[in-house]
Amino acid sequence: MTGPLTAFAVPSPLLRALASTEPSAEGTRLIGDIRRSKRLVLLRGVLDAAPGPRSGEAADHWALLEEAERHDPEAVRDVLHYPATGVWAEETLRRLHAPYGPQPDLGHLGALAVAAALRSGITFKATLRPANGRLVLPTLGLLHPPRPGPLALTERSWDPDDPATLPLHALPGGRTALDDLDPYRACAAARPAPVRAARRLTPKGHKRWDTQWTGALTLLERYDTARAGEVTGLLRSVVPLAGGSRSHGATLPAAPGSVLARNQAPPALAATLVHEVQHGKLTALADVLTLHTADRTPRHWAPWRTDPRPLEGLLHGAYAHLALAGYWQRAALYGARGAWARHARIRAQVAAVLPALRNHPELTFAGREFTDAMAAAERSMDELPPPGDQHAVARRAVDRARRAWYEQHPELAPYAQG
Numbered sequence: 001m002t003g004p005l006t007a008f009a010v011p012s013p014l015l016r017a018l019a020s021t022e023p024s025a026e027g028t029r030l031i032g033d034i035r036r037s038k039r040l041v042l043l044r045g046v047l048d049a050a051p052g053p054r055s056g057e058a059a060d061h062w063a064l065l066e067e068a069e070r071h072d073p074e075a076v077r078d079v080l081h082y083p084a085t086g087v088w089a090e091e092t093l094r095r096l097h098a099p100y101g102p103q104p105d106l107g108h109l110g111a112l113a114v115a116a117a118l119r120s121g122i123t124f125k126a127t128l129r130p131a132n133g134r135l136v137l138p139t140l141g142l143l144h145p146p147r148p149g150p151l152a153l154t155e156r157s158w159d160p161d162d163p164a165t166l167p168l169h170a171l172p173g174g175r176t177a178l179d180d181l182d183p184y185r186a187c188a189a190a191r192p193a194p195v196r197a198a199r200r201l202t203p204k205g206h207k208r209w210d211t212q213w214t215g216a217l218t219l220l221e222r223y224d225t226a227r228a229g230e231v232t233g234l235l236r237s238v239v240p241l242a243g244g245s246r247s248h249g250a251t252l253p254a255a256p257g258s259v260l261a262r263n264q265a266p267p268a269l270a271a272t273l274v275h276e277v278q279h280g281k282l283t284a285l286a287d288v289l290t291l292h293t294a295d296r297t298p299r300h301w302a303p304w305r306t307d308p309r310p311l312e313g314l315l316h317g318a319y320a321h322l323a324l325a326g327y328w329q330r331a332a333l334y335g336a337r338g339a340w341a342r343h344a345r346i347r348a349q350v351a352a353v354l355p356a357l358r359n360h361p362e363l364t365f366a367g368r369e370f371t372d373a374m375a376a377a378e379r380s381m382d383e384l385p386p387p388g389d390q391h392a393v394a395r396r397a398v399d400r401a402r403r404a405w406y407e408q409h410p411e412l413a414p415y416a417q418g
Contacts, residue, residue: 007037008030008033008034008037008288010030010285010288010289010366012369014026014027014030015289015366015369015370015373016369016370016373016376017373018030018281018285018370019319019369019370019371019372019373019374019377020322020373020374020376020377021278021281021319021322021323021326021374021377022226022326022377023226023227023229023230027281028230028233028234030284031234031280031281031284031285032234034284034285034287034288035081035256035257035284036077036081038256038284038287039080039081039085039086039089040080042086042089042090042093043080043089045089045093046058046089046092046093046096046106046109047059047062047109049093049096049097050096050106051096057106057110058106058109061109061110061112061113061126062109062113064113064114064116064117064124064126065080065112065113065116065117067117067122067124068113068116068117068119068120068122068124069116069120071120071121071122072119072120072121075116075119075120076116076119076120078119078139078236079112079115079116079119079138079139080112080116081236081257082138082139082182082236082237082257083179083185083236083237083252083255083256083257083258084138084179084182084183084184084185084237084255084258085112085138085184086254086255086256087184087185087186087252087254087255088105088108088184089254090254091104091105091184091254092104092105092106092108107128107129107131108184110126110128111128111135111136111137111138112138113126114126114128114137114153114157115137115138115139115140117155118137118140118155118157118158119139119140121155122155123154123155124153124154124155125152125153125154126152126153126154127150127151127152127153128150128151128153129149129150129151130143130145130151131183133145133148135151136181136182136183137158138182139168139177140158140167140168141160141165141166141167141168141181142165142166142168142181143157143158143164143165143166144164144165144166145164146164166181168181168182169201169206169209171209171210171213171238172210172213172214173213173214173217173232174232175232175236176213176232176235176236176237176238177236177237177238178201178206178209178213178237178238178240179237179238179239179258180197180198180199180200180201180239180240181200184255185197185237185239185255185258186239186252186255186260195241195245195247195250195260196241196242196245197239197240197241197242197260198239198240198241198242198243199242201240205240205263208263209238209240209263212263212264212265212266212269213238213269214266215265215266215269216266216267216269216270216273217231217232217270218266219266219267219270219331219336220270220273220274222334223270223327223330223331223334223336224274224326224327224330224331227274227277227323227327230277231273231274231277234257234277234280234281235257235258235259235273235277236257236258237257237258237259238258238259238260238261239258239259239260239261240260240261240262240263241260241261241262241263245262247260247262248261248262248264248268248272249261249262249272249273249275249276250276251276251279251280251283253283256280256283256284257280259272259273259276259277259280261273261276267336270327271324271327271328274323274324274327275320275321275323275324276320277323278319278320278322278323279316279319279320282315282316282319282320289366290364290366290367291315291363291364291366291367291370292311292312292315292360292362292363292364292367293362293364294310294311294312294360294362295310296310296312297310298310298313299412299415300313300314300353300356300412300415301353301356301402301405301406301409301412301416302314302317302318302353303349303352303353303398303401303402304317304321304349305317306405308409308412311357311360311362314353314356314357315357315371317353318350318353318354318357318374319374321346321349321350322350322374322377322378324342324346325343325346325347325350325378325381326377326381328340328342328343328346329343329347329381329384331343332386333384340386340387340390341386341390341394343381343386344386344390344391344393344394345394345397345398347378347381347391347394348391348394348395348397348398349398350374350378351378351395351398352395352398352399352402354371354374354375354378356415356416357371357374358371358372358375402416
């Protein structure tokens, strides 16, 4: 876990606050700053690596972006830092540096520039080449050209009321988009199996998502206002998962600010959002701070998975589940049905893997401080325990599951406590 961005300092109090998973204005600001800095580095890398004649075309697109930024910096920033743009930038940079394989999609930089120009309101002219009879303009939507071939675009080319355009669907109550259009919303090379983005939804599908999203945000506001603010503050897009997906949700490291999620009932969706936002936070933190030096060998038990996990995966899982345990504890205090049982089970799972995390020999100093703060956050839940013996029952169930797992994986027993 090596951080490539060295300009950021993470003081100990802020590191411990982030480790607790509890939202804070300072933590949210840091995560946003890290994401923006990394995105600019990626985009600059794409521009510098563009070969031959393409470099001139890319430079023209970049010049249009700069002109738009002079008129409306916020609009351009939103386009450049849109989650799917990160997937495109990483994939394009990888292809530019690969001697063989698919060609990079440098034309997408033009789509970014045109989207930025349209949103900034400047007068411009640009020519782009639609793919398969469609042109996606990030943060705006989809444009169906009237005829094949290169498409001349001006400031009048986008009209949300024109039948030739399909605007990106905005979820109620904020700036989060339901993205079922952008070709890079879940790039095949970047997504973890078995995650697969849904095809474009019908209006009925959008309406169903509006209902579930509104319900999930209502529950978050009711039970945990701070986490509701964190979700809406850090999420720019939600990508619907295809039917049949085994996962309730997923986060792509290349698409910070986005969550892939199944359409699900509001209580489940609220929990998925809380869980996935933590993955995004920890991914950003890892870009500036080395928490461990372990390799990717899967050797650790995680009670929320059946397969062995590398230290990185165990840390991510424990961090996301720690947030879930806190969320369900608060929901239980407000009388949410079944919340105490969920809290007790998830907290017991986190508590069971914390020793392996904290004792791991390849943690850095920052990693030890981080996992120690996670453990402190887990212990603090004792202040508001579930009624009866639910916590003890949950711990016994997790212990049984751990023994059964190690009976199936005896070769991994030495890694049980780090």
